[in-house]
Amino acid sequence: MTKGRLEAFSDGVIAILITIMVLELKVPHGADWATLLSLKDKFLSYALSFVFLGIYWNNHHHLLQATKIVDGRVLWANLHLLFWLSLVSFATGWMGENHFAPRPVALYGVVLLLSGVAYFILSRVLIAAHGTDSHLGQALGKDTKGIVSLVLYAIAIPVAFSLPLASAALYVAVAVMWLIPDRRIEKTMAP
Amino acid sequence: MTKGRLEAFSDGVIAILITIMVLELKVPHGADWATLLSLKDKFLSYALSFVFLGIYWNNHHHLLQATKIVDGRVLWANLHLLFWLSLVSFATGWMGENHFAPRPVALYGVVLLLSGVAYFILSRVLIAAHGTDSHLGQALGKDTKGIVSLVLYAIAIPVAFSLPLASAALYVAVAVMWLIPDRRIEKTMAP
Amino acid sequence: MTKGRLEAFSDGVIAILITIMVLELKVPHGADWATLLSLKDKFLSYALSFVFLGIYWNNHHHLLQATKIVDGRVLWANLHLLFWLSLVSFATGWMGENHFAPRPVALYGVVLLLSGVAYFILSRVLIAAHGTDSHLGQALGKDTKGIVSLVLYAIAIPVAFSLPLASAALYVAVAVMWLIPDRRIEKTMAP
Amino acid sequence: MTKGRLEAFSDGVIAILITIMVLELKVPHGADWATLLSLKDKFLSYALSFVFLGIYWNNHHHLLQATKIVDGRVLWANLHLLFWLSLVSFATGWMGENHFAPRPVALYGVVLLLSGVAYFILSRVLIAAHGTDSHLGQALGKDTKGIVSLVLYAIAIPVAFSLPLASAALYVAVAVMWLIPDRRIEKTMAP
Numbered sequence: 001m002t003k004g005r006l007e008a009f010s011d012g013v014i015a016i017l018i019t020i021m022v023l024e025l026k027v028p029h030g031a032d033w034a035t036l037l038s039l040k041d042k043f044l045s046y047a048l049s050f051v052f053l054g055i056y057w058n059n060h061h062h063l064l065q066a067t068k069i070v071d072g073r074v075l076w077a078n079l080h081l082l083f084w085l086s087l088v089s090f091a092t093g094w095m096g097e098n099h100f101a102p103r104p105v106a107l108y109g110v111v112l113l114l115s116g117v118a119y120f121i122l123s124r125v126l127i128a129a130h131g132t133d134s135h136l137g138q139a140l141g142k143d144t145k146g147i148v149s150l151v152l153y154a155i156a157i158p159v160a161f162s163l164p165l166a167s168a169a170l171y172v173a174v175a176v177m178w179l180i181p182d183r184r185i186e187k188t189m190a191p
Numbered sequence: 192m193t194k195g196r197l198e199a200f201s202d203g204v205i206a207i208l209i210t211i212m213v214l215e216l217k218v219p220h221g222a223d224w225a226t227l228l229s230l231k232d233k234f235l236s237y238a239l240s241f242v243f244l245g246i247y248w249n250n251h252h253h254l255l256q257a258t259k260i261v262d263g264r265v266l267w268a269n270l271h272l273l274f275w276l277s278l279v280s281f282a283t284g285w286m287g288e289n290h291f292a293p294r295p296v297a298l299y300g301v302v303l304l305l306s307g308v309a310y311f312i313l314s315r316v317l318i319a320a321h322g323t324d325s326h327l328g329q330a331l332g333k334d335t336k337g338i339v340s341l342v343l344y345a346i347a348i349p350v351a352f353s354l355p356l357a358s359a360a361l362y363v364a365v366a367v368m369w370l371i372p373d374r375r376i377e378k379t380m381a382p
Numbered sequence: 383m384t385k386g387r388l389e390a391f392s393d394g395v396i397a398i399l400i401t402i403m404v405l406e407l408k409v410p411h412g413a414d415w416a417t418l419l420s421l422k423d424k425f426l427s428y429a430l431s432f433v434f435l436g437i438y439w440n441n442h443h444h445l446l447q448a449t450k451i452v453d454g455r456v457l458w459a460n461l462h463l464l465f466w467l468s469l470v471s472f473a474t475g476w477m478g479e480n481h482f483a484p485r486p487v488a489l490y491g492v493v494l495l496l497s498g499v500a501y502f503i504l505s506r507v508l509i510a511a512h513g514t515d516s517h518l519g520q521a522l523g524k525d526t527k528g529i530v531s532l533v534l535y536a537i538a539i540p541v542a543f544s545l546p547l548a549s550a551a552l553y554v555a556v557a558v559m560w561l562i563p564d565r566r567i568e569k570t571m572a573p
Numbered sequence: 574m575t576k577g578r579l580e581a582f583s584d585g586v587i588a589i590l591i592t593i594m595v596l597e598l599k600v601p602h603g604a605d606w607a608t609l610l611s612l613k614d615k616f617l618s619y620a621l622s623f624v625f626l627g628i629y630w631n632n633h634h635h636l637l638q639a640t641k642i643v644d645g646r647v648l649w650a651n652l653h654l655l656f657w658l659s660l661v662s663f664a665t666g667w668m669g670e671n672h673f674a675p676r677p678v679a680l681y682g683v684v685l686l687l688s689g690v691a692y693f694i695l696s697r698v699l700i701a702a703h704g705t706d707s708h709l710g711q712a713l714g715k716d717t718k719g720i721v722s723l724v725l726y727a728i729a730i731p732v733a734f735s736l737p738l739a740s741a742a743l744y745v746a747v748a749v750m751w752l753i754p755d756r757r758i759e760k761t762m763a764p
Contacts, residue, residue: 002634002638005580005584005634007196008199008581008584009584009587009588009630011196011199011200011203012203012584012585012588012589013588013591013592014200015200015203015204015207016203016207016588016589016592016593017592018204018273018277019204019207019208019211019277020207020211020592020593020595020596022211022277022278022280022281023211023214023596024600025278025281027215027281027284027285027288028285029288029289030289031285031289031292031293031294031295032294033294036285036294036298047274050270050274050277054267054270057200057270058263058266058267058270061193061196061266065193072631075631075634076627076631076752079623079627079630079631082591083620083623086591086592086595086623087595087598089595090595090598090600093600094600094601094604094609097600097601097602098602098603098604101604102604103604103605103606103609104604107609179267198387199390202387202390202391202394203394205391206391206394206395206398207394207398209395209464209468210395210398210399210402210468211398211402213402213468213469213471213472214402214405216469216472218406218472218475218476218479219476219479220479220480221480222476222480222483222484222485222486223485224485227476227485227489238465241461241465241468245458245461248391248461249454249457249458249461252384252387252457256384370458389578390581393578393581393582393585394585396582397582397585397586397589398585398589400586400655400659401586401589401590401593401659402589402593404593404659404660404662404663405593405596407660407663409597409663409666409667409670410667410670411670411671412671413667413671413674413675413676413677414676415676418667418676418680429656432652432656432659436649436652439582439652440645440648440649440652443575443578443648447575561649
């Protein structure tokens with residue numbers, strides 16, 4: 001029951017976040033291609049963030065699949081993750097509005113980094129609740145991909161100030177790395 | 192469980208998309224009929240897109256009803272569909288704002304076409320996961336309506352540049368074709 | 383399953399509609415009471431529409447509780463209802479923005495009337511699917527309240543042109559009538 | 574069934590409320606830090622309201638976990654709570670927009686107070702439905718935290734007119750008090 005509502009609430013919030021980002025693509029007044037093309041950077045930012053939120057939904061789903069115990073700490077660690085994810089839409093809008101200018105690209109990385117840290121905290125809180133010998137503990141075990149992502153974000157943020165596009169390329173690289181579906185939990189869970 | 196969350200997440204996203212489109216109907220300042228009538232094209236665009244998203248929800252529902260296996264590829268094919276559907280709201284706004292001008296009508300067709308292709312990909316990924324001999328494989332089998340829709344969109348897009356209203360009429364024709372409820376899966380599933 | 387998704391989707395859409403209306407209460411720039419008071423009519427419109435959508439959610443809930451069969455016609459009758467409900471937010475905004483001017487108050491009544499008609503159609507489609515001898519058929523039977531509401535809306539619309547506040551009072555009267563919980567189905571269903 | 578839909582609808586509304594607040598963080602045009610810093614007060618208001626809505630979701634969840642009977646009065650007491658919560662987003666925006674000016678801070682307290690009262694009413698309606706000897710009645714029993722919160726809001730509102738930041742500090746204190754997870758029901762329910 002508790003787990004069901006946690007999943008439903010998280011799905012609801014992520015579904016809304018992934019959807020309201022499109023409201024930043026404000027409908028322009030002209031009807032020519034030049035007007036449409038002026039939205040290119042906003043569109044690319046939107047597409048990238050759509051993929052990131054899709055990855056979080058996907059991973060969150062896998063994480064909770066292996067979860068059995070949900071207590072107050074899990075609920076708050078989960079809300080903490082949703083808080084940082086809720087700022088992705090703002091950071092996306094700022095980055096697109098300013099055509100990948102250095103500071104907005106750096107801020108985007110900061111939001112991704114803090115979301116990644118929040119996800120890490122959530123997974124540790126879950127392991128603490130289940131025990132490291134549990135299925136969940138073994139399945140999450142090392143979480144190499146998660147740590148690599150955090151390192152890449154931490155590199156991308158300072159890089160953004162001199163080479164914002166290189167920084168954006170790093171974000172794309174992280175997204176691509178995750179698009180390869182996460183089979184860690186599935187494998188360990190298989191009989 | 193996995194299928195349940197996939198359905199719930201997709202329902203959530205489609206419910207939000209179908210609803211936030213109404214935000215494009217910005218409340219005007221005057222209180223006379225002329226002010227209201229100036230929103231006519233936005234309203235018609237909204238009504239058309241509401242029907243299209245309703246059709247997608249309906250078909251998605253039928254598709255998943257026959258689904259048993261949900262893996263990473265299915266999750267991403269589904270997110271890919273939701274991505275293009277999320278752009279319907281923008282294309283609707285642009286088309287209504289510009290009173291069915293050629294380029295916005297063409298773009299609307301492009302978004303419908305890409306949504307249709309994404310739906311086609313999702314159904315093929317599902318068939319690949321279940322096998323062509325499965326209930327799902329047999330039920331979806333030819334998907335004549337789906338292919339006819341794609342062909343009509345592909346015709347409507349170039350037509351939009353010279354005859355945008357003819358193009359819009361084609362979109363309406365596709366919608367009407369789908370409003371006749373899809374009994375393919377229901378039939379094959381019947382005992 | 384089908385009924386579950388229909389309920390979930392309808393709940394989702396109504397939850398979004400009831401919530402995005404608050405976005406029409408645009409945050410004003412001044413920090414004094416006069417600024418806040420200038421939003422009074424928007425607030426009253428919002429509160430009224432919140433109650434109406436609450437009533438629809440409540441009644442929809444009772445209606446589906448007694449439902450066993452969900453087919454294509456039910457799905458579309460339900461989407462038709464959601465379409466008109468989705469316009470409540472626009473009509474609310476227009477009415478509040480123009481301080482209960484005649485035409486916006488009339489339009490608000492038109493949207494309520496069409497929502498009421500759509501609800502009536504949905505209930506008839508459900509009765510047709512279940513048979514008039516079914517629990518559902520007997521429970522809905524006469525639907526006096528529903529018919530009284532439609533009559534009051536039909537009176538309120540022309541009245542709005544000369545006495546908009548009298549018209550608004552009629553809407554409030556309908557809302558109050560429904561706030562008394564609908565025990566028809568519960569009673570008939572009781573053992 | 575009824576309880577499930579009540580939970581799902583409430584979760585949906587709270588998920589939307591907690592998410593659309595971020596839309597008040599309007600994307601600014603400049604790309605420098607000064608532009609970003611000008612949003613500081615909006616961000617702090619957003620974070621505080623995110624925590625408050627999270628607390629309500631959390632408590633609502635605990636409350637309904639112990640609930641067995643859902644009737645018309647419960648549905649309306651719940652909608653009444655959601656109504657006041659829906660105004661948190663407006664009050665947050667006004668407070669952030671005006672950099673914690675006296676009146677907006679007072680209004681924020683009024684909305685929190687009315688939400689708190691609505692929650693109190695909901696819990697009393699639930700106890701009335703279940704009986705004071707029920708698990709729910711015993712578990713909620715005194716509700717010290719709830720009463721302390723109401724008292725602190727009632728103090729914070731007049732204080733806001735002379736010392737708005739002291740008032741805001743009181744809101745933070747209430748939030749911190751609730752962040753300590755509510756184990757009352759869990760304890761009583763434990764075997």
